[in-house]
Amino acid sequence: MKILIVEDETKLAHILEQGLKENGFVVEWAEDGGLGLEMALTGRFNAMILDVMLPVRDGFEVLRELRKSGSTMPVVMLTARSNVDDRIRGLDLGADDYLAKPFDFKELLARLRAVTRRPKDRIQSSLTVGDLALDLWTHEVHRAGKLLDLGPKEFGILEYLMSRKGLVLTKAMIMDRVWPADADCQTGSNLVEVYINFLRKKVDLGHEVKLIQTVRGSGYVIQDQP
């Protein structure tokens, strides 16, 4: 069971990390909301412990973006004891549970067990956009039930786009993610264009709904509506 902790208070994060490890969890820790969201969107975790007050992006923003991407990963939010509004807001945005600070570690364990005990399909193993489905474990991609034959770079770009469904990714972001070693290379944006064209031929050609869309002057977005 892999848990992501997003918490900027180093001391608390270490206590959580230590305690969870002693209870058999595999733990990774992000110190701010930006990194936390990035890690959460990889779909590698079974659950997330998410603080509300965080640098870069606060816990609500992280949760909103996560749910917008289609992720159903269980999230336990850490809120201030006095703040009822925060709890309601968190639950409205799709948190599975909350815990008021300061909390008892045993209570956290119980909450984590409860949210991860839910049906297995809640653990993210695939990404979908319309009739396009990408399996994160087998790396198989199907459109309308038909298996697509993608190269590793094509898969990498598609996974990145799908994990951020509805959000515009710039060529630089795609470059940075898929060709990190060549990110500064001048031909980078051409490379992205070339691969997006390959992808379009495999994903969208012959389908009425074009999922991979160009946002002029900005980049690319994947969504099932124009």
Ligand code: CA
């Ligand atoms: Ca905090």
